Structure formats: structure tokens, C-alpha cells
């Protein structure tokens with residue numbers, strides 16, 4: 001029987017327990033100085049000193065068209081490696097691991113360094129009517145290359161793994177989802193075409209970091225849009241990634257184009273905990289990669305139940321750890337009351353000062 005607090009190996013990394021801080025955009029990047037470590041480290045130290053086994057960073061942009069805003073970390077800045085190195089050293093000194101999530105925001109990009117409009121699989125317009133351009137195959141090749149180069153920088157900075165973001169309606173997830181992807185070339189159509197860029201990114205990253213470095217991915221089992229990636233398509237993409245050597249797959253969902261397609265749903269009832277857990281369990285029946293389940297976990301007893309239903313190796317938590325950075329230590333000490341997080345998602349709005357740890361940092 002799996003226990004919450006036992007050491008284990010997930011996605012090629014030894015962890016002291018089964019709790020991971022899910023990737024959480026931290027709104028701390030200083031676009032002028034291109035620094036972030038001084039603001040981020042106190043947050044990470046707080047989590048690491050309170051028992052979290054691994055921290056997945058908020059999404060880091062892979063190129064100049066990739067960022068959600070100017071507060072998103074540039075994975076392509078000169079300062080990136082020394083800044084991440086500071087985080088790695090701090091987190092490691094407290095017994096936790098650091099995984100860097102690399103991303104291209106696709107049509108959700110809002111800070112385009114050299115001007116121009118966001119890029120996606122297909123031409124579209126955003127909610128304000130601003131244009132989104134369809135990527136050329138040359139632009140696809142360039143993005144694939146940027147993911148690989150950013151992964152190498154994470155490795156050089158001593159991160160324990162690199163995590164490809166292919167969920168939540170960002171670029172790779174847009175390609176996978178027929179709601180966004182209307183292409184008729186080799187990168188569209190059937191799931192073989194829609195997933196091509198994901199496999200190219202994985203293969204390029206793997207080639208760049210070598211066969212022994214842990215490479216993880218976060219991917220949608222359902223997009224909550226109409227149409228969406230189909231359940232069997234999700235399973236097929238994961239099985240192909242498994243064959244290629246992916247180390248861990250975190251199963252998420254939602255394309256973030258409406259309230260219904262949120263990746264951060266309201267979790268009121270216990271039966272909603274583990275919102276995408278069933279799909280993670282199904283994946284666990286066939287994959288040799290470590291399966292991580294995210295979304296809606298709030299109650300330690302329920303988390304332990306999910307871990308023991310099948311091959312889910314770890315659980316990641318986002319909003320509960322914004323609300324209570326010391327949650328894991330509290331549970332470990334025996335105070336097993338559920339997380340106080342009510343899933344209001346106000347932590348998304350920095351103006352409300354509900355940014356991660358605003359009260360404590």
C-alpha cells in the first residue's frame with residue numbers, strides 16, 4: 001500500500017514523499033533586469049522547508065513569441081542559467097527537487113518581444129478581435145529548437161528535470177486540440193498530425209539533454225472544449241511518448257477559453273477531488289512512465305485513496321499551496337484537516353494581491 005509520506009522515485013527523480021508543488025505562474029519576472037531568483041527563492045524555500053518533495057516552476061517562455069506577459073520568465077535570456085542555478089541550490093539545500101516547466105503560450109501569448117501578433121496552429125482572433133497568425137512550418141521548426149535549447153539551459157542550471165507544457169490551451173495543447181488546430185498540412189488533421197509537434201519537441205529535447213536526464217510532460221486528457229482531444233487520442237499520444245522514453249506524465253485538462261474549459265475548476269465536493277484522476281488511472285494501466293495526477297486534491301485521506309487505486313505515483317497541488325505553503329508539513333505532523341483552499345482562483349489576479357505567498361513573501 002502506498003503512503004503519502006514515504007520516499008519514492010517519480011520520473012527518474014528520488015522524492016522524499018508523494019507531494020509535488022504543481023507548476024504555478026508566480027508573476028515575479030523583472031523584464032528590465034531579467035531576474036527573478038531573489039523574489040522566487042523565498043517562496044520556494046518556504047515550500048521546500050515545509051515538506052514539499054519537488055517544486056515545478058511556473059511556466060518559462062522558450063522564445064520571444066512565447067510569453068503570456070512581461071512577468072513571465074524568459075528561458076532564453078542570458079541571465080536564465082545563473083538565476084535558475086540560485087533556485088536549484090536553495091531548493092536542494094532544503095531536501096527538495098526542482099523541475100523547470102518550459103512553455104510556448106501560442107495564441108495566448110501577450111508579450112511578443114519584437115512586436116507582431118501571437119502565433120497558433122491556425123489563424124484566429126482573440127476575445128478582443130486581435131489577430132492570431134497560423135505558424136509556418138519554419139516557425140514550427142524554430143519553436144521545436146527553442147524548446148530543446150531551453151531544456152539544455154535548465155539542465156546546465158542543475159534542475160532535476162525539465163517539464164514540457166503540453167496542457168491548458170497553450171501552443172502544444174492547441175496543436176493537439178481540434179478546437180484550435182484546423183491545419184491541413186502534416187501538423188493537423190488526424191491525431192498523428194496534431195501530435196507531430198509534440199513528438200518533435202520531445203525528440204529534440206531528449207536529443208539535447210541526453211538519454212539519462214529526466215524529461216516530464218504535462219498534458220490534457222480532455223480539453224473541455226467542443227471539439228476536444230478524444231480519450232483514446234490522449235492515451236495514444238502518451239503511449240507514443242512512453243515508447244520514446246518520457247519519464248513522467250502529469251495528467252491535466254482544460255483549454256482555458258471559457259469558464260467551462262478552466263484548468264482550475266471549483267472543487268466544492270469531495271467527489272470532485274481528483275478531477276482528472278480517472279484518466280490518470282487509465283493511463284497508469286499501460287504506461288511505463290510515472291503518472292502524476294493534478295487538480296482538485298484537497299483532503300489527505302482522499303489523496304491516499306487515489307494513490308492506491310492504481311498506478312498514480314504522486315499528486316501535485318497548486319492552489320492549496322498558494323493558500324497554505326506549509327500544508328504538507330501540517331499533514332506530516334498529523335493535522336490531517338483538509339486544505340483550506342476554496343478554489344476561488346483569485347490567486348490568478350495579481351491586482352487582488354492574491355499572488356502566490358503575497359502575505360508571506
Ligand SMILES: Cc1cc2nc3c(=O)[nH]c(=O)nc-3n(C[C@H](O)[C@H](O)[C@H](O)COP(=O)(O)O)c2cc1C
Nearest residue numbers: 022023024025058059264295296317318319347348
Ligand atoms: C495562479 C495559478 C498559476 C498557474 N500557473 C501554471 C503554470 O505556470 N503552468 C501550469 O502547467 N499550470 C499552472 N496552473 C495550473 C495548476 O498547475 C494546476 O494544474 C491547477 O491549478 C489545478 O490544480 P489545483 O486544484 O491543485 O489548483 C496555475 C494555476 C494557478 C491557480
